[in-house]
Amino acid sequence: MEFIYKGKTKDVYQKEDGNIRLFFKDEMTGKDGVFDPGENQIGLTVEGSGKSGLTVSKHFFELLNEAGIATHFLAADLEEKTMDVTKASVFGKGLEVICRYKAVGSFIRRYGDYIESAADLPGYVEITIKDDERQDPFINEDALVLLGILEAGEYAIIKEQTKRISDLIKAELATKGLTLYDIKLEFGRGEKAGEIILIDELSGGNMRVFKGQESVYPLDLEKYLLN
Amino acid sequence: MEFIYKGKTKDVYQKEDGNIRLFFKDEMTGKDGVFDPGENQIGLTVEGSGKSGLTVSKHFFELLNEAGIATHFLAADLEEKTMDVTKASVFGKGLEVICRYKAVGSFIRRYGDYIESAADLPGYVEITIKDDERQDPFINEDALVLLGILEAGEYAIIKEQTKRISDLIKAELATKGLTLYDIKLEFGRGEKAGEIILIDELSGGNMRVFKGQESVYPLDLEKYLLN
Numbered sequence: 001m002e003f004i005y006k007g008k009t010k011d012v013y014q015k016e017d018g019n020i021r022l023f024f025k026d027e028m029t030g031k032d033g034v035f036d037p038g039e040n041q042i043g044l045t046v047e048g049s050g051k052s053g054l055t056v057s058k059h060f061f062e063l064l065n066e067a068g069i070a071t072h073f074l075a076a077d078l079e080e081k082t083m084d085v086t087k088a089s090v091f092g093k094g095l096e097v098i099c100r101y102k103a104v105g106s107f108i109r110r111y112g113d114y115i116e117s118a119a120d121l122p123g124y125v126e127i128t129i130k131d132d133e134r135q136d137p138f139i140n141e142d143a144l145v146l147l148g149i150l151e152a153g154e155y156a157i158i159k160e161q162t163k164r165i166s167d168l169i170k171a172e173l174a175t176k177g178l179t180l181y182d183i184k185l186e187f188g189r190g191e192k193a194g195e196i197i198l199i200d201e202l203s204g205g206n207m208r209v210f211k212g213q214e215s216v217y218p219l220d221l222e223k224y225l226l227n
Numbered sequence: 228m229e230f231i232y233k234g235k236t237k238d239v240y241q242k243e244d245g246n247i248r249l250f251f252k253d254e255m256t257g258k259d260g261v262f263d264p265g266e267n268q269i270g271l272t273v274e275g276s277g278k279s280g281l282t283v284s285k286h287f288f289e290l291l292n293e294a295g296i297a298t299h300f301l302a303a304d305l306e307e308k309t310m311d312v313t314k315a316s317v318f319g320k321g322l323e324v325i326c327r328y329k330a331v332g333s334f335i336r337r338y339g340d341y342i343e344s345a346a347d348l349p350g351y352v353e354i355t356i357k358d359d360e361r362q363d364p365f366i367n368e369d370a371l372v373l374l375g376i377l378e379a380g381e382y383a384i385i386k387e388q389t390k391r392i393s394d395l396i397k398a399e400l401a402t403k404g405l406t407l408y409d410i411k412l413e414f415g416r417g418e419k420a421g422e423i424i425l426i427d428e429l430s431g432g433n434m435r436v437f438k439g440q441e442s443v444y445p446l447d448l449e450k451y452l453l454n
Contacts, residue, residue: 140367
């Protein structure tokens with residue numbers, strides 16, 4: 001097994017069978033010691049956060065695979081904190097696809113002149129490009145195509161997939177009395193021609209979840225979801 | 228004639244015949260005394276800038292009206308520094324529609340990881356909402372519709388009109404040896420149902436123009452264009 005990439009919250013290895021192994025580290029994105037899924041920096045190291053993120057990811061990926069959604073997920077080993085996934089290539093240097101059910105965070109900072117904070121949104125989808133230096137700039141469909149990041153038609157597919165995946169995760173959380181405010185997904189091109197698959201992880205670090213009026217801390221998501 | 232609105236660079240009057248009269252002031256947007264069409268503040272007062280902006284606007288609006296494009300322009304009085312226009316209502320609190328032929332300004336600040344500065348763009352269109360407090364945030368089609376700013380279908384119409392108008396202005400500038408880098412347009416709903424018309428002004432303050440490698444100062448545009 002060959003080490004190929006050191007990510008902010010995961011290390012990446014090439015397996016001999018052609019698949020990829022992700023090792024979940026105990027690091028979370030945030031700023032000044034406070035977790036923030038919108039942050040690009042590693043904000044804090046929390047013992048057990050890698051395993052917790054993997055447990056939640058495994059739960060959601062299994063749910064999505066059962067629903068027939070194409071994802072990179074193959075298997076997870078909770079003790080080893082590893083997830084085996086198929087190979088995928090990201091779009092450009094990576095996109096973050098956000099699905100919003102509540103007007104909070106950067107949405108309200110941008111459009112607060114037109115909507116009340118925490119108002120319902122109908123699973124609105126938007127895309128940012130991963131670029132730490134430029135604070136993950138927002139991008140529209142035309143710019144994605146003209147910069148060669150997406151092919152014509154891929155935006156619509158990603159939007160539809162995002163809505164479907166996010167709706168399933170929202171419904172699953174609702175069965176536990178939890179409300180999904182927004183979620184950040186990542187997609188890649190799979191090994192079959194034209195195939196677009198869900199990649200990365202699906203943990204508390206990727207979503208804003210509330211229980212009633214209280215924000216659920218990412219590491220508590222496992223407890224609410226699986227107990 | 229009734230005074231109805233004091234804008235940053237124009238004052239607005241209601242005429243008795245139902246139309247609107249715009250008075251072009253000698254103020255320009257910018258920062259620290261330097262002109263910047265992307266700025267929201269009034270940066271400087273320049274004697275003659277109102278008349279110059281009106282002269283250039285009149286020239287372009289006449290060109291567009293002749294090409295059969297729906298605009299709010301009726302007539303201009305250069306001595307009085309006024310432009311008479313038809314009534315229109317802006318989308319939401321106003322949109323800025325930008326058409327880009329060169330990767331400069333905020334485009335390169337956002338997407339500089341994917342494209343060289345000043346590379347050619349194919350008349351790429353993007354929209355920001357006018358909101359001084361939030362620095363005119365960028366917005367996509369879905370958010371415009373969900374916030375009730377545009378009706379479904381209007382984005383495509385505005386994009387197509389913007390491309391057509393900008394191409395005509397680009398071609399007109401080219402006849403004078405000038406290169407249009409980008410341009411900022413504003414649209415509104417006209418008095419006829421479903422009608423979308425070009426509003427505001429069309430002066431050096433709305434566009435980035437180059438002569439060879441040199442940026443053309445907005446107040447010099449009149450000289451190059453009309454002499």
